[in-house]
Amino acid sequence: MLLFSFMLVLAACSKKDNPTPDFQEENLAPLSVEFDNIVGERTLTFDNTGSPYKNAAGEPFTVSRIQYFISNLKVTTAAGNTYTVNPDSSYFLIKGDDKATRFAKVKVPEGDYTNLTFTLGVDSLRSTMPIDKRTGVLDPAAGGGMEDGGMYWGWNGGYIFFKFEGNSAVISDNVNGDPTGKKQMKYHIGFFGGYSAPTLNNIKVINVDLRTAGIAKVRKDRQSNIHLFVDLMKVFNGKNAFKIAEKPNVMFDDFSAKIAANFPEMFRHDHTEN
Amino acid sequence: MNKKHWIVLCLSGLFILACKKDNPIKEEIEQFLGFRKPANFPEPVYNLANNPVTKEGFELGRALFYEPRLSRNNTITCGSCHIQSSAFTQHGHDVSHGIDDRLGTRNSPPIMNLAWNKAFMWGGGVYDLDLQPITPITTHEEMDENLENVLNKIRALPKYTAMFKGAFGTEEVTTARFMKALSQFMLMCVSSNSKYDKVMRKEAGAAFTTDEQAGYVLFKDKCASCHSEPLFTDGSFRNNGLGISTINDKGLYGATLIETDKYKFKVPSLRNLQYTAPYMHDGRFLSLAGVLEYYHSEVQATPNLDPVLNQNGKLGIALKEDQKAKLTAFLNTLNDTEFINNKMLSEQ
Numbered sequence: 001m002l003l004f005s006f007m008l009v010l011a012a013c014s015k016k017d018n019p020t021p022d023f024q025e026e027n028l029a030p031l032s033v034e035f036d037n038i039v040g041e042r043t044l045t046f047d048n049t050g051s052p053y054k055n056a057a058g059e060p061f062t063v064s065r066i067q068y069f070i071s072n073l074k075v076t077t078a079a080g081n082t083y084t085v086n087p088d089s090s091y092f093l094i095k096g097d098d099k100a101t102r103f104a105k106v107k108v109p110e111g112d113y114t115n116l117t118f119t120l121g122v123d124s125l126r127s128t129m130p131i132d133k134r135t136g137v138l139d140p141a142a143g144g145g146m147e148d149g150g151m152y153w154g155w156n157g158g159y160i161f162f163k164f165e166g167n168s169a170v171i172s173d174n175v176n177g178d179p180t181g182k183k184q185m186k187y188h189i190g191f192f193g194g195y196s197a198p199t200l201n202n203i204k205v206i207n208v209d210l211r212t213a214g215i216a217k218v219r220k221d222r223q224s225n226i227h228l229f230v231d232l233m234k235v236f237n238g239k240n241a242f243k244i245a246e247k248p249n250v251m252f253d254d255f256s257a258k259i260a261a262n263f264p265e266m267f268r269h270d271h272t273e274n
Numbered sequence: 275m276n277k278k279h280w281i282v283l284c285l286s287g288l289f290i291l292a293c294k295k296d297n298p299i300k301e302e303i304e305q306f307l308g309f310r311k312p313a314n315f316p317e318p319v320y321n322l323a324n325n326p327v328t329k330e331g332f333e334l335g336r337a338l339f340y341e342p343r344l345s346r347n348n349t350i351t352c353g354s355c356h357i358q359s360s361a362f363t364q365h366g367h368d369v370s371h372g373i374d375d376r377l378g379t380r381n382s383p384p385i386m387n388l389a390w391n392k393a394f395m396w397g398g399g400v401y402d403l404d405l406q407p408i409t410p411i412t413t414h415e416e417m418d419e420n421l422e423n424v425l426n427k428i429r430a431l432p433k434y435t436a437m438f439k440g441a442f443g444t445e446e447v448t449t450a451r452f453m454k455a456l457s458q459f460m461l462m463c464v465s466s467n468s469k470y471d472k473v474m475r476k477e478a479g480a481a482f483t484t485d486e487q488a489g490y491v492l493f494k495d496k497c498a499s500c501h502s503e504p505l506f507t508d509g510s511f512r513n514n515g516l517g518i519s520t521i522n523d524k525g526l527y528g529a530t531l532i533e534t535d536k537y538k539f540k541v542p543s544l545r546n547l548q549y550t551a552p553y554m555h556d557g558r559f560l561s562l563a564g565v566l567e568y569y570h571s572e573v574q575a576t577p578n579l580d581p582v583l584n585q586n587g588k589l590g591i592a593l594k595e596d597q598k599a600k601l602t603a604f605l606n607t608l609n610d611t612e613f614i615n616n617k618m619l620s621e622q
Contacts, residue, residue, distance in 0.1 A: 130402070131405060131453045132324070134449070135450075141424075143422070145421075148420070150420060155399050155400065253531075254531055
């Protein structure tokens with residue numbers, strides 16, 4: 001009973017000490033957004049050939065690589081105060097096989113945030129910037145070549161926003177599938193809208209309402225973490241559902257726009273750790 | 275300050291200038307003039323303010339241009355497909371011949387007057403000289419290497435440590451520095467001393483012959499709408515009506531996926547044609563005579579054919595034999611022997 005009362009007092013104290021702070025742009029505190037890759041009702045495991053995933057069309061598949069750019073984070077409070085993270089520290093490459101990269105760590109003013117906005121991809125401004133500005137994850141040398149983790153399309157001067165690779169038994173061994181016989185599927189989705197004339201624009205701005213699963217209470221003395229699920233199954237099962245057998249390779253192709261239209265459906269707010 | 279002070283100050287200033295003239299460092303700097311816009315050229319497109327050409331930066335860029343470590347198995351340099359004596363093209367090859375004897379699908383374009391280029395590659399896609407080298411380095415048929423490996427190989431060589439320090443202040447090898455150094459070398463590959471240039475700049479004794487002059491008049495009438503002076507290209511992408519190749523290279527469309535860009539290729543400069551055969555994006559014509567006959571009688575109405583090549587239902591550019599001869603005489607005034615022999619641009 002004594003312990004219980006003590007805890008009550010503690011709880012009361014902490015509540016009192018922790019009201020919603022005034023929104024001040026200079027009063028920055030840490031916030032992270034976690035991109036937790038899942039596949040439908042299952043966690044993500046690479047190359048799980050013993051128990052492949054299955055899309056809505058009934059096609060079995062495994063995942064060998066998933067990586068994508070998250071950029072231009074922006075948060076909004078219930079009162080409508082919006083803070084945009086400095087673009088120089090607002091580009092993140094989330095790599096499924098490197099757990100350390102699953103967080104986009106930023107600094108935002110102390111406050112209670114009800115809304116999160118970010119871009120899946122690299123905006124056109126950054127995609128056309130001088131080489132000096134292309135550092136860190138945007139360095140064209142980062143990640144090695146196209147066969148590895150490289151995300152820069154040299155011949156098109158732009159970035160791959162979303163690189164998703166795997167295998168499926170439904171893929172044919174001819175030129176319409178994978179002539180190497182390895183049954184590989186490759187989805188390299190990019191295209192920022194063009195330099196001089198408008199081209200495809202597959203940049204997706206994602207908006208997440210945090211009110212249902214938990215607002216982010218950002219304070220200096222703690223680490224608020226917005227935990228998102230990223231459901232890779234939606235690549236196939238989103239509003240533009242398609243069959244792997246029919247489109248096992250989509251890179252520089254008009255069909256990329258159809259797949260990109262499925263991207264916003266992948267992101268789901270699971271909870272927030274405050 | 276009175277008049278006397280001013281005189282003393284001026285005299286001492288003169289004395290300092292006199293001293294400087296004897297200074298060997300100043301003479302050395304004077305030998306490297308940096309990037310200079312030829313008097314008859316427009317302002318460059320490249321943003322030189324963001325990458326001023328220095329002697330050290332240029333020399334580093336030159337070393338990298340001729341560095342085989344840019345390729346996967348250290349066999350191919352930029353200079354392998356861009357040979358100076360061929361105005362930095364790969365003479366005798368219709369399409370470029372790269373690593374492991376692999377063949378590309380397009381003809382090596384010249385490294386020439388790139389400071390005035392707003393887009394790169396025959397089929398576009400690259401719009402910044404500082405990003406262009408990534409394409410040949412990573413292309414399977416060219417150098418087949420990745421940039422990360424290249425930078426690691428460069429970092430491991432003591433020669434480059436000093437060169438990067440000289441060019442950029444510290445030894446650090448970054449993507450931006452590597453690219454900017456290569457750009458500095460390529461920016462200095464300026465071809466502007468052909469007979470044509472000397473005539474245009476009214477340099478002593480320079481004058482067209484009667485045939486050259488007649489060819490110049492024909493050129494302005496029949497060719498200049500795309501190959502505009504003084505660069506002899508307007509930098510645009512156009513379909514000049516070439517028969518569609520067996521590999522169905524769709525040109526600019528490959529970079530934009532815009533239907534109206536199908537079969538458009540970058541308008542090449544007409545400078546240094548004597549050294550840059552074969553011609554067109556796939557090197558299909560071995561001689562200038564072949565090209566002129568093509569425009570006269572072989573242009574095809576493929577999708578997006580440029581309207582200037584389809585006037586009043588007539589395809590191509592009508593050219594009589596004597597007109598071809600005069601045009602050829604004029605085009606030969608665009609050859610720049612100083613450019614292909616400039617030791618500063620050669621492998622050292």
